[in-house]
Amino acid sequence: ERANMTLTFDRYKDRLQMLSKGKGWITGNLYMYQGFWHQSMRRISIETVMALQETFKAHPKDIYLVTLPKSGTTWLKALMFAIVNRNRYKNNSLSTHPLLISNPHDCLPFIETEIYRNTPTYVHENEPRLFATHIPYNSLPQSILESGCRLIYLCRNPKDVLVSMFHFANKLRDKSGGTMMAFEEAFESFSKGVMPLGPYWDHVKGYHEVSLEDPRKVLFVTYEDMKMDTVNHVKRLAKFVGYPFTEKEEVEGVVQEIIRLCSFENLSEVNKHGNLRDGIPNNVFFRKGEVGDWANHLTDEMSQNLDRITKEKFHGLDISF
Ligand code: A3P
Secondary structure: OHHHHHHHHHHOHHHHHOOOEEEOOOOOEEEEEOOEEEEOOOOOOHHHHHHHHHHOOOOOOOEEEEEOOOOOHHHHHHHHHHHHOOOOOOOOOHHHOHHHHOOHHHHOOEHHHHOOOOOOOOOOOOOOOEEEEOOOHHHOOHHHHHOOOEEEEEEOOHHHHHHHHHHHHHHHHHHOOOOOOOHHHHHHHHHOOOOOOOOHHHHHHHHHHHHHHOOOOEEEEEHHHHHHOHHHHHHHHHHHOOOOOOHHHHHHOHHHHHHHHOOHHHHHHHOOOOEOOOOOEHHHHOOOOOOOHHHHOOOHHHHHHHHHHHHHHOOOOOOOO
16 A cells, blocks of 8 residues: 555656645645645645546446535545445444444545555445545546536535634644644635635535536535534435435434434544544544534634635625535
């Protein structure tokens, strides 16, 4: 795996030199590629995007969960994994459900990391492959667009994404012995669009547009709506990917069971200790899991500034949080 990774990274060295650079949130630089800022030399990086664009082969039945970092990726991964595999683990004792023993990121991989491996974990023959990605719409590997795959895009209020990313970056900086980032610096970078996979607004808009043009291809949901009415959204997600709940399942409370399994309380408890397969601590993906924590971090002025940018960028679009 490591050898593959080094090969890939070396291959794109020259192309990287040509790109504009920005300051990274966690380590190193960000690189501007096809309109978005990407990290380098991390598990989800510009080199893997380039490699995927050249080599990735989608299957028509694949399902892709797309997010900007810190928009609720971990929650969506857990829910979709639990929905699609609900009959596989039904008759076992509950304790054997993968989500009770491993991180959702180890149950449902990013295509960005799978490129180094041969087969993703928990993929079963004749069933759709479940993948996640942070890649912006206009940079997706062509074969995903051409194969008729379904995509779910999860979007979150920009102010909560900023706060969540700020804490996440500092936890990882701390782990590698780096200095902490000040909130003002995070705010400035975010407002300029400089964050991994940013600008935030362009990422959201790219997928929002396609969800309107082709609602069978892209389902657009928000973290806030999911929190407010989890039951109906879980049903909606299941239906969209072709795994609708039967009446019998609804009566038996299967939807509620999945929601409980994937709740912040449960997952943060399961992931209190240990690391992901690629070394990141399991617990960095769980902080508060609430809507509106931005109010504890942003000054009124900061909040108004971001509201103004969001209003301008999302002008005429039906996106609300
Ligand atoms: P906060 O930092 O605001 O708490 P991602 O999964 O895209 O990295 O996003 C991480 C954010 O989702 C964090 O937000 C995290 O606490 C929250 N989160 C993680 N698991 C969750 C769950 N099961 N339900 C709701 N939110 C969750």
